[in-house]
Amino acid sequence: MKEGKVEEVLIKQRREKMKKLLEKGVKLYPNDFKPTHTVGDVKSQFGDKGEEELASLNKNFCLAGRIVALRRFGRAAFIHFQDATGKLQAYFKQDVLGKERYEIFKLLDIGDIIGLCGELFCTKTGELTLLVKDFKLLTKSLRPLPEKYHGLKDIELRYRQRYLDLIVNPESRERFLKRTKIIQFVRQFLIDRDFLEVETPMMQVIPGGALARPFDTYHHALGIKLFLRIAPELYLKRLLVGGFDRVFEINRNFRNEGIDLDHNPEFTMLEFYQAYATYEDLMDLTEKLFSELARTVLGTTKVTYQGQEIDFSPPFKKLDFRKSLIEVGGLSEQMLVNAQATVDYAKKLGAKLRPGEGVGKALAKLFEKLVEPRLIQPTFVVGYPVEVSPLARRNDRNPDITDRFELFIAGKEVANGFSELNDPDDQRRRFLQQMEMRKGGDEEAHLIDEDYITALEYGMPPAAGEGIGIDRLVMIFTDAPSIRDVILFPHLRPEKDSEAKQE
């Protein structure tokens, strides 16, 4: 971070205060203060109590938090301090504290973390306030916080110094609290349905389970190249082979791709697998999950996302993949029956199709461009081409498509699920097709995983599985325009200064 001269002066001033505090025998970073209450406790218990009621309490409260506002006048002052649960006002008076303690109080700054003990009362204006009888500096802050009224607006600083964003922008803090609530709800929803939470490798020898470019790394002791996982799918399905009939994992995936409003190189994914279920069962389950999630976390099934109302009450719309290209994408029937015409049109719209790549890939590209952004209300799209679904079960009536769905909300792909392919011979053929594409230059084509095929040869029960992009889900539920708004520390290019420091 660049450090201007002015900032250095501000820091120096605070260091001077530290010196004075030390001279008065004040410890700067003690760790022996135990709060008896949080701001949330106090507010929920006494927030609506009247003056007399508070006065008759005659009880001592100890709280701790960061000073975020300071209004001094002579020998008294009001501050606001905040802890993890909220903000509370406190009143410092020389009468109460004595001259010596009040002199120490005067050396405190906005940003300092303090412990406060005292009684609750109600101010003239009706605000619940702690009358401070004793206080203790817990951590001295050396740097000035961003402005109290406007907060921190600079988007780059908000990402790079998220802790500042969290201190001064309540809506950011709320958003991340909501993220946690969402994940907790999803986890409990699955646990309640007898799903077993498991952890599978983040580092894999063969990165599989999705069509994406991986990050690679090296394990020195083993002397092998490893890849950060792009999906946990193939490991979770090995667990189905092992007899865990319902499993799930909520964890990070890593994909070596560009960054935009909907993509971060590491993102959080839920994947779950259920033996003896079909993709249709999972669509039902997904509707239930999303609508209950909305009701629990937001208190309503109608959500406003970027100005558009989204209704999570079931049932969700279902749309056939091919039909969606005509009805939503505006393509003609004639074009879709003519493979060459389809491919040509996809190319015309800017899709890069390599020589080996067929009509399935072209359709997927057309869908991505013409249909996906228009699916605002929760919509299941079903009937994806086999070519782009190498791990999904083939449809019994139409062998060109799979028993697969994707769920779109607000123009974003939020979930992807299918009946699992458990025929080891078909799986091998699919892998081989993918290898052909890879030879044709498709770096995202799936690699052959012989060990996984071996597992299938032992027999995997018929099953269905699904992945849900947690970050996008949180975006929609918190009205966040960018995935970076729902990831605490999104990836940015390092600043030049810090790069120099590393060397």
Next chain:
RNA sequence: GGGCCGUUGGCUCAACUGGUAGAGCAACGGACUCUUAAUCCGUAGGUUGCAGGUUCGAGUCCUGCACGGCCCA
């Protein structure tokens, strides 16, 4: 990777067609014992992202670079 836009005290923002870089908050000094964007008086704080160029003169125009945002690939 390409296009467009942005970068001004710690923070939030001003500065017309090129003509002495300003304000609020925060800070510092002072007054003030129920304030809440406290108030009042005073003070200080800037290599306008970086490097070049044009010009008598550049925050402003031009070129390159860095970082960020949006759009496209």
